[in-house]
Amino acid sequence: MRKDKARVTGLDASPIIHIDQELCTGCQRCVAICPVDAIEGSKGQPQTVSQERCVACGQCVQICSAYASIFDDDIAPREQKIAERGLLPSVKEPLFAAYNRGDALKVKAALTNRSLFTMVQCAPAVRVAIAEEFGLPLGSLTPGQMAAALRKIGFARVYDTNFAADVTIMEEGSELIQRVTTGGTLPMFTSCCPAWVKYVEQTYPELISHLSSCKSPQQMAGVLFKTYGAKVDGVEPEQVFSVSVMPCTCKKFECERPEMEASGYRDVDVVITTRELAQLIKDAGIDFVHLTEEEFDKPLGTYTGAATIFGVTGGVMEAALRTGYELITKEAVPEISMNFVRGGEGIRKASVKVGDLTLKVAVVSGLKNAKVMMEQIKAGKADFHFVEVMCCPVGCVSGGGQPKVLLPSDKPGSYVSRTANTYVHDENLLLRKSHDNPDVQKLYETFLGEPLGHESHHLLHTHYTARK
Amino acid sequence: MSTNLNAFIIADPNKCIGCRVCEVACSVTHTEGAAVTAGMIDAPLIAKLYLVKTATVTMPIQCRHCEDAPCAQVCPVAAITQTKGNIIIDESNCIGCKTCLMACPFGAIDFVPVYKNGQIVSQNGLQVETEDGLTEKEMVVASKCDLCAGHAAGPACVRACPEKALEIVVPKQEKKKRNVDAAISLQDAVKKFIG
Numbered sequence: 207m208r209k210d211k212a213r214v215t216g217l218d219a220s221p222i223i224h225i226d227q228e229l230c231t232g233c234q235r236c237v238a239i240c241p242v243d244a245i246e247g248s249k250g251q252p253q254t255v256s257q258e259r260c261v262a263c264g265q266c267v268q269i270c271s272a273y274a275s276i277f278d279d280d281i282a283p284r285e286q287k288i289a290e291r292g293l294l295p296s297v298k299e300p301l302f303a304a305y306n307r308g309d310a311l312k313v314k315a316a317l318t319n320r321s322l323f324t325m326v327q328c329a330p331a332v333r334v335a336i337a338e339e340f341g342l343p344l345g346s347l348t349p350g351q352m353a354a355a356l357r358k359i360g361f362a363r364v365y366d367t368n369f370a371a372d373v374t375i376m377e378e379g380s381e382l383i384q385r386v387t388t389g390g391t392l393p394m395f396t397s398c399c400p401a402w403v404k405y406v407e408q409t410y411p412e413l414i415s416h417l418s419s420c421k422s423p424q425q426m427a428g429v430l431f432k433t434y435g436a437k438v439d440g441v442e443p444e445q446v447f448s449v450s451v452m453p454c455t456c457k458k459f460e461c462e463r464p465e466m467e468a469s470g471y472r473d474v475d476v477v478i479t480t481r482e483l484a485q486l487i488k489d490a491g492i493d494f495v496h497l498t499e500e501e502f503d504k505p506l507g508t509y510t511g512a513a514t515i516f517g518v519t520g521g522v523m524e525a526a527l528r529t530g531y532e533l534i535t536k537e538a539v540p541e542i543s544m545n546f547v548r549g550g551e552g553i554r555k556a557s558v559k560v561g562d563l564t565l566k567v568a569v570v571s572g573l574k575n576a577k578v579m580m581e582q583i584k585a586g587k588a589d590f591h592f593v594e595v596m597c598c599p600v601g602c603v604s605g606g607g608q609p610k611v612l613l614p615s616d617k618p619g620s621y622v623s624r625t626a627n628t629y630v631h632d633e634n635l636l637l638r639k640s641h642d643n644p645d646v647q648k649l650y651e652t653f654l655g656e657p658l659g660h661e662s663h664h665l666l667h668t669h670y671t672a673r674k
Numbered sequence: 675m676s677t678n679l680n681a682f683i684i685a686d687p688n689k690c691i692g693c694r695v696c697e698v699a700c701s702v703t704h705t706e707g708a709a710v711t712a713g714m715i716d717a718p719l720i721a722k723l724y725l726v727k728t729a730t731v732t733m734p735i736q737c738r739h740c741e742d743a744p745c746a747q748v749c750p751v752a753a754i755t756q757t758k759g760n761i762i763i764d765e766s767n768c769i770g771c772k773t774c775l776m777a778c779p780f781g782a783i784d785f786v787p788v789y790k791n792g793q794i795v796s797q798n799g800l801q802v803e804t805e806d807g808l809t810e811k812e813m814v815v816a817s818k819c820d821l822c823a824g825h826a827a828g829p830a831c832v833r834a835c836p837e838k839a840l841e842i843v844v845p846k847q848e849k850k851k852r853n854v855d856a857a858i859s860l861q862d863a864v865k866k867f868i869g
Contacts, residue, residue: 231727233693235836250692250732271695276718277784298716298792339713484713609711612698613834616710 222262222307222458224291227252228281229272229303236266236304241573241597242405252303259408261401262306263573263597264455264479264606270304271612296489306455306606310482313449314489316475317360322447325363325435325506326356327427330371331453331517331602332480333631334624338609339484340494344616345623347631350499353507355487356451357500363431363439366502367450368509370427371516371525373649374398375640377666378420378522379530380657382592386563391415393568393583393590396522398422400460401597403670405573410580411672416593419667423516424450424457425466427506428473429665434653435506443471450477453517453605456597468665479607505645511542511632512640518625519571519601520547520554523594527558527567528639535561542638543629550621551599553579555590566590573597600625679845680739680759683723683819683829687733689839696734697721699834703822706790716792722819723831724784733839734831737761737782737819745774745783745818753816760821768815775816786817 225236225245230252237245237253244260247253255266274281281287287301288294292308316322337346356364378396385394397403397418406417421429428450432443450457460466461474478486487494502508512528515521524544531539546556551572558565568590570576576595582588598604603624611620632638640646654661685696701719702709709715723736739761746754746761753767754774763774765788775783788795796810821842822829832840 231692231694231725231732233691235691235693250727271693271698273694273698273719275697276720276787277724299712300715300719302712338711341707341714344710481713609713611711612702612709613830614695614836615833620710 220307221255221257221260222455223255223260223264223266224305224307225253225255225266226274226287226301226303226305227254229274229301231272231303233272235269235271239265239269241265242409261404261573261597262456262459262606263401264306265598266304267302267306267455267606268608268610270302272303274301294485294489297485299485302610306479307458308482309458309476309478310486310489312476313478313482313486316447316449319447321445323363323436323439323441323445324361324447324449325365325431326361326449326451327365327367327370327424327431327506328352328356328451328483329367329424329453329457329517329602330514330521330628331605331608331624332451332483333514334517334603334627335453335608336480336484337494338620339481340487342495343623344611344620345625345627347627348494349631350501351494351497353502354497354500355492355494358492358497359486359490361449363435363503363506364500365427365431365435365506366509367423367427367452368513368516369506369643369645370423370430371513372510372640372643372646373426373430373666374420374423374516374522375512375525375529376646376650376657377426377662378418379526379533379640381418381420382526382530383534384658386565386591393588393593394418396592396594398516398522399456399596399602400454401456402573402576402595404456404459404673405576405597407670408673409577410584411674413580413583414670414672416583417670419669421466421666421668422457422460423513424452424460424477425473425668426666428461428466429469430506430649432469432471432473433665434649437653438505443469446471448473448475450474451480451483452477453480453602453608454598455479455606457607465668480605481607481609484609505648508643508645509635510640510643511635511638513643514631514635515628517602518548518628519551519596520549520569520594521601521628523547523567523569523592525640526592527560527565529641530565531558531560532639532641534563539639543633547594548629551575565592568593570595571601572599603628678759679741680756680761681821681842681844682739683736683821683832683840683842684738685733685735686839686841687731689837690733691837691839692725692727692732693836694725695834695836696723696831696840697725699830700819703825703830717789717794718787720786720817722817724781735780735782736831737778738780739819739821744777744779748773748777757823760823761818762820762823763816763818765815765817770814770816772816783816783818785814788813788815
């Protein structure tokens with residue numbers, strides 16, 4: 207059955223990041239931005255990607271400006287390039303040298319397959335960016351239109367990664383408390399960012415034990431869709447086709463990791479980026495801007511403000527502190543918005559009084575900055591309890607799968623408004639702490655038991671692989 | 675210099691890395707709707723400057739806004755004129771005869787299809803024989819750098835270049851600056867030898 211499923215989903219582990227040899231001019235702006243020196247080649251010559259070192263963050267895809275011009279007559283026809291890239295034939299946008307493998311065709315095929323029960327999840331950062339592809343101002347917040355569009359495209363259940371982000375906080379917060387109180391390995395690193403996880407595996411395998419064993423929200427959602435979600439709808443797990451919409455190109459890598467089948471099936475069948483979802487919406491002829499807002503489906507689409515700030519640097523830390531504080535002290539957190547962990551690219555450090563404990567935390571944004579932190583930890587010069595690392599410049603809102611801002615001058619503004627509207631969304635939600643999510647509470651009461659319990663351990667936690 | 679010479683944009687081949695951001699910026703600025711993200715674009719990027727890349731030189735080439743504008747002199751329908759220090763093509767009057775392309779010593783003029791709302795614009799009446807039978811022939815017009823006339827922020831390519839390889843040359847200022855530089859360097863040389 208599992209073998210058949212792999213065939214149905216078209217699971218392929220082909221490389222995610224590519225550079226079109228016909229289009230690359232060798233300007234090497236991608237080389238400068240790549241956090242892991244994975245791009246090779248001489249100046250002025252087409253560059254190539256070392257798939258071994260590449261963490262698939264997609265920042266090269268974002269910065270590349272070497273496009274296929276109608277004046278270039280010595281390149282393959284556009285139709286051929288569209289097919290090579292796995293793009294929908296209806297895609298009209300310009301093609302650039304650096305690109306990620308497209309998977310929207312698989313989603314389109316699944317949506318017309320009547321034997322499948324399709325479930326979709328969207329990461330927090332998608333809702334502050336997708337509208338840009340339809341001409342709305344940079345950073346426009348449109349969760350309601352996004353949910354409506356997904357339903358119109360034909361998904362049977364419009365669920366949300368944010369639900370799983372709340373679950374992640376329950377698990378990861380409990381894991382942190384356990385490590386602190388039982389003398390476990392500290393500091394504990396967040397494990398939501400797949401590019402960061404691959405980086406630790408290949409560059410600092412000796413520090414793997416520091417990574418939280420929690421799966422990322424995407425993978426927690428995926429496994430819950432095919433277990434709890436299938437039960438909720440009374441469908442067989444093998445019928446469920448699980449699609450994930452991510453601001454991230456590396457999430458494609460994460461979903462294809464061999465161990466990500468705790469449900470008994472591939473937990474997430476296909477990952478598409480924010481850009482690919484916009485292409486699917488256009489392909490379906492949907493007028494996104496004028497859609498009436500709709501809600502996500504319950505129960506796996508219910509979320510709190512703590513979940514939606516996962517999309518920005520410092521967000522996982524802030525969400526964990528909101529819940530951790532209340533679980534430890536049994537008192538309400540004095541100030542829900544924690545500006546001391548918010549910010550931009552770089553490293554931020556803070557000490558937080560949690561009852562009798564002074565929790566020392568650090569937030570790292572941009573993988574190049576992580577190296578500094580890792581060397582300090584190896585040298586025993588960093589006595590943090592908890593370290594959040596996000597690979598992309600200001601967290602997932604600046605991810606490699608987000609709408610590609612064409613001009614360098616527009617980029618800082620796009621980061622600022624996507625971040626600001628993420629916090630606006632958090633502030634306007636009724637519930638802002640993960641442990642207050644009623645459907646998460648119900649999930650634990652009726653299905654999982656307790657955080658770090660037997661079921662959680664089996665479904666929501668994972669292990670890592672040294673790649674050195 | 676008694677007259678105001680036309681300004682123009684020129685690239686420094688020692689700085690240019692060939693990234694084509696200038697072309698992207700040019701194209702976006704000259705497209706209706708002013709796209710900010712790639713996904714907003716539903717027609718090919720068509721720039722008015724062209725990256726040249728050979729084994730020895732990398733730089734974009736664009737219109738010099740010549741004082742005697744040979745392109746304007748040869749245009750049979752007077753579609754090319756000088757307006758406020760800017761040689762401008764009125765694309766709606768262009769008949770696509772390509773005489774300007776032949777007259778321009780820089781190859782700064784190209785002939786480009788016209789898009790409206792993502793759809794290619796066809797010529798009135800003229801049809802072309804293809805394998806699929808007769809189809810409408812696409813409209814093609816002369817296109818070149820207009821110094822981003824009408825855009826308050828100035829030329830988009832200059833602003834977008836990450837290497838600051840492009841600059842606007844205002845000949846009168848440039849000449850004066852060079853005179854001053856020459857005077858200073860002469861003075862330095864004299865000081866060096868005479869003290």
